Amino acid sequence: MRKKDDEKQKNIKEAVIKLTLKEGFHGTSISKIARKAGVSPATVYVYYENKEIMLQEIYLEYSEQVFNHLLSKVRNDMDGKELTEILLRSYYNYIQENEEIFRFVDQFSSCPALANSCGEKKGIKDLNRFLDEQKKNKVIKDVHNYNIIAIIFSPIKSIAINHCIREEEKLKLLKEIITVIQSALLL
Amino acid sequence: MRKKDDEKQKNIKEAVIKLTLKEGFHGTSISKIARKAGVSPATVYVYYENKEIMLQEIYLEYSEQVFNHLLSKVRNDMDGKELTEILLRSYYNYIQENEEIFRFVDQFSSCPALANSCGEKKGIKDLNRFLDEQKKNKVIKDVHNYNIIAIIFSPIKSIAINHCIREEEKLKLLKEIITVIQSALLL
Amino acid sequence: MRKKDDEKQKNIKEAVIKLTLKEGFHGTSISKIARKAGVSPATVYVYYENKEIMLQEIYLEYSEQVFNHLLSKVRNDMDGKELTEILLRSYYNYIQENEEIFRFVDQFSSCPALANSCGEKKGIKDLNRFLDEQKKNKVIKDVHNYNIIAIIFSPIKSIAINHCIREEEKLKLLKEIITVIQSALLL
Amino acid sequence: MRKKDDEKQKNIKEAVIKLTLKEGFHGTSISKIARKAGVSPATVYVYYENKEIMLQEIYLEYSEQVFNHLLSKVRNDMDGKELTEILLRSYYNYIQENEEIFRFVDQFSSCPALANSCGEKKGIKDLNRFLDEQKKNKVIKDVHNYNIIAIIFSPIKSIAINHCIREEEKLKLLKEIITVIQSALLL
DNA sequence: TATGAATGAGTGTTCATTCAT
DNA sequence: GATGAATGAACACTCATTCAT
Numbered sequence: 106m107r108k109k110d111d112e113k114q115k116n117i118k119e120a121v122i123k124l125t126l127k128e129g130f131h132g133t134s135i136s137k138i139a140r141k142a143g144v145s146p147a148t149v150y151v152y153y154e155n156k157e158i159m160l161q162e163i164y165l166e167y168s169e170q171v172f173n174h175l176l177s178k179v180r181n182d183m184d185g186k187e188l189t190e191i192l193l194r195s196y197y198n199y200i201q202e203n204e205e206i207f208r209f210v211d212q213f214s215s216c217p218a219l220a221n222s223c224g225e226k227k228g229i230k231d232l233n234r235f236l237d238e239q240k241k242n243k244v245i246k247d248v249h250n251y252n253i254i255a256i257i258f259s260p261i262k263s264i265a266i267n268h269c270i271r272e273e274e275k276l277k278l279l280k281e282i283i284t285v286i287q288s289a290l291l292l
Numbered sequence: 293m294r295k296k297d298d299e300k301q302k303n304i305k306e307a308v309i310k311l312t313l314k315e316g317f318h319g320t321s322i323s324k325i326a327r328k329a330g331v332s333p334a335t336v337y338v339y340y341e342n343k344e345i346m347l348q349e350i351y352l353e354y355s356e357q358v359f360n361h362l363l364s365k366v367r368n369d370m371d372g373k374e375l376t377e378i379l380l381r382s383y384y385n386y387i388q389e390n391e392e393i394f395r396f397v398d399q400f401s402s403c404p405a406l407a408n409s410c411g412e413k414k415g416i417k418d419l420n421r422f423l424d425e426q427k428k429n430k431v432i433k434d435v436h437n438y439n440i441i442a443i444i445f446s447p448i449k450s451i452a453i454n455h456c457i458r459e460e461e462k463l464k465l466l467k468e469i470i471t472v473i474q475s476a477l478l479l
Numbered sequence: 480m481r482k483k484d485d486e487k488q489k490n491i492k493e494a495v496i497k498l499t500l501k502e503g504f505h506g507t508s509i510s511k512i513a514r515k516a517g518v519s520p521a522t523v524y525v526y527y528e529n530k531e532i533m534l535q536e537i538y539l540e541y542s543e544q545v546f547n548h549l550l551s552k553v554r555n556d557m558d559g560k561e562l563t564e565i566l567l568r569s570y571y572n573y574i575q576e577n578e579e580i581f582r583f584v585d586q587f588s589s590c591p592a593l594a595n596s597c598g599e600k601k602g603i604k605d606l607n608r609f610l611d612e613q614k615k616n617k618v619i620k621d622v623h624n625y626n627i628i629a630i631i632f633s634p635i636k637s638i639a640i641n642h643c644i645r646e647e648e649k650l651k652l653l654k655e656i657i658t659v660i661q662s663a664l665l666l
Numbered sequence: 667m668r669k670k671d672d673e674k675q676k677n678i679k680e681a682v683i684k685l686t687l688k689e690g691f692h693g694t695s696i697s698k699i700a701r702k703a704g705v706s707p708a709t710v711y712v713y714y715e716n717k718e719i720m721l722q723e724i725y726l727e728y729s730e731q732v733f734n735h736l737l738s739k740v741r742n743d744m745d746g747k748e749l750t751e752i753l754l755r756s757y758y759n760y761i762q763e764n765e766e767i768f769r770f771v772d773q774f775s776s777c778p779a780l781a782n783s784c785g786e787k788k789g790i791k792d793l794n795r796f797l798d799e800q801k802k803n804k805v806i807k808d809v810h811n812y813n814i815i816a817i818i819f820s821p822i823k824s825i826a827i828n829h830c831i832r833e834e835e836k837l838k839l840l841k842e843i844i845t846v847i848q849s850a851l852l853l
Numbered sequence: 854t855a856t857g858a859a860t861g862a863g864t865g866t867t868c869a870t871t872c873a874t
Numbered sequence: 875g876a877t878g879a880a881t882g883a884a885c886a887c888t889c890a891t892t893c894a895t
Contacts, residue, residue: 129405145877215402218316223456259446269410282439289476294858332860503779519856589776592690597830633820643784663850668879706881
């Protein structure tokens with residue numbers, strides 16, 4: 106693939122995410138995407154077999170991203186307190202800094218008609234491996250990974266994506282919830 | 293003059309929820325709804341001004357329901373342990389028993405194009421009042437309500453709606469997460 | 480028929496005329512008419528068999544009106560100059576004072592799909608009789624009535640219904656065209 | 667990339683005009699137009715942004731035509747009598763030979779909901795220029811152009827479009843009205 | 854008489870996709 | 875590879891009209 110093409114595909118991806126946020130999957134049509142991306146509707150089909158596959162591919166690509174981001178921030182030699190703090194704050198920051206992508210992925214996940222596979226993704230596998238090691242090292246309580254992930258990420262997400270709370274209020278909530286979660290997970 | 297037929301409206305609501313789950317908001321068209329509800333497409337417009345208002349109204353009606361359910365299960369004389377256990381298990385059970393409605397509401401909430409109001413709903417107001425009282429009585433830690441709700445409900449939800457875990461496994465996770473959450477919230 | 484009913488029918492007629500002007504026959508639906516008239520759509524069918532008949536009846540009623548107006552203004556003992564002046568000015572004034580009705584009738588007449596009958600109306604019969612008498616009395620030239628009517632009314636109409644000319648300019652045009660028409664028709 | 671097919675657009679235009687005459691703007695739907703033009707309803711939207719713009723564009727195109735026709739028939743060296751005769755007969759013939767287009771334009775003009783602009787068209791500008799010159803050369807009376815046009819064209823039109831008069835009778839009326847109009851306009 | 858509920862048939866328009874270039 | 879033309883199928887919605895009260 107030439108450079109030119111990559112540019113086009115990037116534009117398409119960005120158009121999909123922006124439009125999905127503004128108008129929902131409902132209002133995101135191929136021709137609108139094409140218009141926003143500056144290409145012809147037919148060109149979209151050069152890069153993706155059809156609309157559903159396009160959405161799935163874009164979703165998969167971006168849904169991995171957050172895990173890589175998180176894993177890049179932690180190290181094995183951190184103690185439990187530092188580890189959870191870093192993990193939680195990194196997750197919060199990721200959402201803030203990648204709001205459009207995050208909301209796209211989130212919206213996609215909540216739609217049973219789109220995201221119904223049980224296939225475990227690569228990113229989460231790495232995270233699980235990391236958590237297992239931490240439990241072995243007695244850094245965090247011996248709780249099922251699924252529960253650790255649930256208790257770590259869901260509350261942060263609900264703070265981060267709320268549009269009705271001001272930034273500074275959010276940071277206070279974040280600080281508080283970190284303490285609460287630490288008291289839940291640390292030995 | 294004929295009277296409005298409650299049966300018809302009920303059928304429409306059920307059709308909306310079932311179709312939204314199967315096909316997303318995307319694939320839920322007025323004519324499909326009408327067909328499933330056994331009425332003419334035009335009849336839908338006797339009960340709802342347009343599609344968007346229809347979805348909003350159905351969403352609002354059902355999004356309140358869970359709070360009423362939870363509040364009906366708890367009493368002021370419960371101690372912290374009992375209280376959290378009841379709250380968490382009731383929430384889990386509500387999701388299991390009202391899966392379709394819950395997923396509809398959840399999907400709706402995750403769609404920025406649909407649910408973008410900040411207006412606090414009546415149900416959550418009652419819950420906030422209840423939590424304030426519990427904190428005053430030293431039953432639970434003095435943590436901001438927003439965080440309490442986040443840490444209580446989000447993890448339970450992520451267990452309950454997961455379609456890839458078997459029922460018995462879910463119950464084990466539930467039992468475990470209850471202990472974890474209790475250690476986070478109780479004094 | 481009771482008084483109440485006449486009121487309703489009057490409201491319907493007025494709604495038809497106002498809506499037709501604003502939105503064309505195209506945008507004038509029974510339910511819009513009913514809403515504007517303050518009755519139920521079904522009530523319209525109490526007074527008119529169906530939409531087409533309703534339009535025809537209203538058209539017929541109002542299309543007669545102008546002739547009665549004109550004939551009420553002229554007398555047999557007028558000389559040619561006075562007669563034409565009165566006729567032309569009365570026509571102009573009628574259009575100005577009954578703009579909505581006039582435009583409704585005009586729009587209806589121009590639509591081959593609606594007004595395609597050749598049946599001579601009563602009003603025009605009276606006018607023809609009057610013109611015949613004037614010709615016999617050598618008040619106006621011996622020209623076919625159809626042409627007299629055409630040359631008298633069409634130019635006036637085109638001045639009167641023009642929305643782009645100011646009132647005072649219209650009156651100047653009217654004064655001038657009266658002289659021109661007089662030089663065409665008077666002996 | 668396929669090229670736009672002029673044949674298709676021509677078929678659409680013809681379908682619009684024929685249907686509008688038969689059924690009024692009221693009954694002229696995109697799907698009927700498409701069926702008559704032998705294309706898909708969606709194809710209409712390749713050529714026109716929406717229905718209203720489509721009608722406006724077709725109207726504008728054809729409403730100019732008559733002026734060009736008239737101006738092509740007259741020359742500056744004609745005397746007043748010849749000039750008016752040519753003008754009036756050409757107008758009459760144009761209507762007879764382009765009945766569908768003429769009635770379409772006429773119907774459109776009479777509908778306030780559609781034709782409500784005051785913008786002077788190019789065709790009428792040329793005609794005005796021509797009339798000014800004739801007045802300067804003392805060929806016709808010094809009467810406001812608006813009145814000249816009104817008195818020349820409206821009566822002819824009312825003869826030409828009448829469906830209840832036979833052809834030969836029309837020609838007699840035409841001959842007569844020409845004399846009448848000449849006596850009105852010539853010095 | 855009067856009405857709101859109900860509807861099959863239609864509206865204008867957009868859709869995802871394919872075709873021809 | 876890239877594209878605008880083209881389309882059958884679907885969309886949300888409104889229509890004129892009838893029905894039950």
